[in-house]
Amino acid sequence: MEAKSLKEAKLLKNGLLIDGTGNEVQHGVDVLIEGNKITAVGKNLSVPETYAANEVDIIELNGKTIMPGMTEAHLHLTWQDALYIQDIDFKPIEETMVTAILNAETLIKSGFTSAVSAAARGRVDIAIRDAINRGEFVGPRLLANGAEVSATGSFVDLQPNHVRVHGLAILADGEDAVRRTVRSLFKEGADLVKVNVSGESLSAHARGEMTLYTYKEVRAAVEEAHARGKRVYTHARSSDSVKICVEAGVDIIGHADFIDDEAFEMLVANKDRLFVVPGLNWLVSTLEHGAEYFGQEAIDATGYAEGLQIALKNMRRLYKAGVRVLPGGDYGFKWCPHGGYARDLEHFVKLVGMTPMDAIVSATKYGSQIMEMEDRIGTIEVGKLADILVVDGNPLDDISILQDHSKLNVILKDGEYIARTLEISHEAETARV
Ligand SMILES: [Zn+2]
The missing domain is CATH 2.30.40.10 (Urease, subunit C, domain 1)
Known part of the structure; x- marks a missing residue:
């Protein structure tokens, strides 16, 4: 260059x-x-x-x-438009790297000039961020993440116990293991870490309503991150998981669908310091196209149809209460491929009831805040x-x-x-x- x-x-x-x-x-x-x-x-x-x-x-x-330029606030460069999450988990890291570089280019050519990663495999994000910053290839301003810090039995614990590969998760149980994992991710150069606090309903043994990490485990991650001036990004669908996150000082909460009134009030009380990224397109696209790939029965079993309605109701009230709700949609699966990122803005307008101007502000001004670059972009x-x-x-x-x-x-x-x-x-x- x-x-x-x-x-x-x-x-x-x-x-x-x-x-x-x-x-x-x-x-x-x-x-x-x-x-x-x-x-x-x-x-x-x-x-x-x-x-x-x-x-x-x-x-x-x-x-x-x-x-x-817009900010994608829930990015997975290493998800390669796969059919199954296991495909992401098992794909050799070398091929993953190539796809991730192409996804970085797709992202910026979609009008997203910056992005917050919500987890990646290995050091792929970190290497890509550094190469972009050196001008070696085209891509967004990127906050890099590492593998998902997760409890044994979480929704990203995808491998049978007798087969363990270095996939999309690092399993860490108990405060000490979480601390050690988070420390090692920051040592490798991550800007933030991803912690899976709730489950995800595509996985029957670890559903979205389940809370899979304790307060102490999440707090350990936050302490380690904040000690380094870094942040924690969580996957938190269940109401209890959101409460744990707010209480523990988590900075960015992914999803927050199933919040009850108490969790809602906690988010509102902390609206100046945290962000909510619901990832609505994941739900919308899975409901639109999931049956083509997995059959209607499997999609019904996820409970996403009802879950989406609950999420929309809650995003509406968070938005009305002035909580910063940002676009970012877990793109990287066959039925919600990279490149569609701006769909989340349409969902904000048509499904959440944001004004188009507020949807743009969430993707731009709030985007600069979640990037911690408000003075520059x-x-x-x-x-x-x-x-x-x-x-x-x-x-x-x-x-x-x-x-x-x-x-x-x-x-x-x-x-x-x-x-x-x-x-x-x-x-x-x-x-x-
Ligand atoms: Zn995600």
């Missing part, structure tokens, strides 16, 4: 600005990007005199939407890094257009083109006085 020249600028002209703050849209807005930063936002901006005419790319948008404001999308159409009128990659006319990360289908022009020398 070429070194970034500061003598390189881009001027996006005449866009519909959705700036990510939740403020009203503005028409006819120009955005100037110098190097990797947004340096001006306003009407009728001109090419700064300090540049030669050919140093500034001018892109005429004709009213297309300018918005911040997530909104289109002067001084922020240029992670920007140009969308053909207005996602406030139809949120589903964000799923159509052909409508993502320009994708910029850190001021560089990741995708561009619009023409660039340069100011003619003669235009200069």
Whole structure:
């Protein structure tokens, strides 16, 4: 990758600005990007005199939407659109690595310029994060995770006891084992760790309503993470598991579907420090397509149909109470493949009842907060890094257009083109006085 020249600028002209703050849209807005930063936002901006005419790319948008790049808040780069979770568990790590690199590219080309991993196999995330940061290949800003810290008998304990491979989980029972595992994951370079506190109803012996870790085990993980300035991301569907997470100081709670009133109040009381990522598309897509692969009986047995309704009701009330609910949908299975990430925004609008603007804020501004990069990304404001999308159409009128990659006319990360289908022009020398 070429070194970034500061003598390189881009001027996006005449866009519909959705700036990510939740403020009203503005028409006819120009955005100037110098190097990797947004340096001006306003009407009728001109090419700064300090540049030669050919140093500034001018892109005429004709009213297309300018918005911040989005954040996928529940990513699994190492899930390779598998049919069975066992396929993920058993796939040789070398092949997994190749697919994960391709998934990183798919993610950013889907308009998601940053992502929080919610677990990965081996050191794959870590190696990919570092390679992206070195500019060796294209991908999002990534918070890397490691294998899922899980109790024996949890839903990711997929192997018969007489066969153990280094799969998607590390089994750790008891406080000491959890501590040791979490320490080793951070030693390897993870930004955060994933802890499975509840079960998951695709697995009959460890259903979503079951709580599979104790408070002390979860607290041990949190202590080890926080001692290093790092965070814990949990899988927590059952009400008790969510209560344990809040009490133990967990930072990011995945799912939170089955919360009772007490768990709801606990989340609300802690809304300034934690995030909820429901992973709704996992449920929606499994209900839509699961029967094609597994038969209706198996899908009925998961209880997902009822579970989805409960999850929607709870997400609605969390959203109304001001809890930050973020998009992220466990993509990486045959029936919910990588690339569909923006479906979660549509679910937020159509199923949870968010306004389209709030769904975009959750994917952008809240995304920057879960990335711990609020001062640098997530909104289109002067001084922020240029992670920007140009969308053909207005996602406030139809949120589903964000799923159509052909409508993502320009994708910029850190001021560089990741995708561009619009023409660039340069100011003619003669235009200069
Ligand atoms: Zn997940």
